[in-house]
Amino acid sequence: MAQPTTVSLTKASPTVSLDKHGVTSGLIHVNLNWTSPQAAAERAAGEARGLFGRIRASLRSTPVRNVDLDLGCMILCTDRTKTVVQALGNAFGAVNSFPYIALDTDDRTGAHAAGENLVINLDHQAEFQKLLLFVYIYDGSGDFRGLDAVVTLTSDRGDRFQVNLDECPPQAHACAIAMIKRQKGELVIGREVRWFTPQDGPGVQDVISRAYRLGMTWTPGTK
Structure with missing residues (x-):
């Protein structure tokens, strides 16, 4: 059996076939990890040596706010059913029943080592037409710069x-990360890293779904 591999999806090499890697069933775990400015400042304060070093680091951390990134997945099924898995509206999904995708936690600070995680059940991949992974800032910092966000x-x-969420433009508050879909008979992951700013319009989920012509209807939600 072939050994597990690690593939970075980049601008130069943006797609990968899951079939060619033998990933045709079972679970795919999608992890979002980032470091918020607050968490980074607090870590620096903890690592500072000496009383005055700790005081200076603590003062630097005081005005820095936490940032809450939310990972989600827009789902277009082969029967044209459309839905979303995300923390907003408590739409956490399910792994063993429709939509066969679930979000397992809502990391509101970036301080959790495990980050946020989605699970996709590939045993039901025949029901998926398109899966669009996305992330947006629910609360906190104005854009993604300096967050070192990465999706694995x-x-x-x-x-x-x-997928590294790099080259973030100023004021970018959301990103379409990657698209999973069937292409030429194979299930492929395609890097998107398409950024959205407030100028693109209100309702980030609606803006993203319209940009990808997913035809989804949205209603206000809370978490």
Whole structure:
């Protein structure tokens, strides 16, 4: 059996076939990890040596706010059913029943080592037409710069497919990360890293779904 591999999806090499990696069933774990300015400042304060170093680091951390990134997945099924899995509206989904995708936690600070995680059940991939992974700032910092956000998709046997959310423009408050869809008979992951700013319009989920012509209807939600 082939050894698990790690693939970075980049501008130069933006797509990868899951079929060619033998990832055709089981679970895909999608992890979002980032470091908020507040968490970074607090870590620096903890690592500072000496009383005055700790005081200076603590003062630097005081005005820095936490940032809450939310990971989600817009789902277009082969029967044209449309839905979303996200923390907003408590739409956490389910792994073993429709929509066969679930969000397992809502990391509101960026301080959790595990970050936020989605699970996709590939045993039901025949029901998926398009899966659009996205992330947006629910609360806190104005854009993604300096957050070092990275999304990693990991198969049951350990294959890793990584997307770095880099080259963030000023004021970008949302990002379409990657699209999973069937292409030429194979299930592929395609890097998107398409940024959205407030100028693109209100209602970030609606803006993203319209940009990808998913035809979804949105209502206000809370978490």
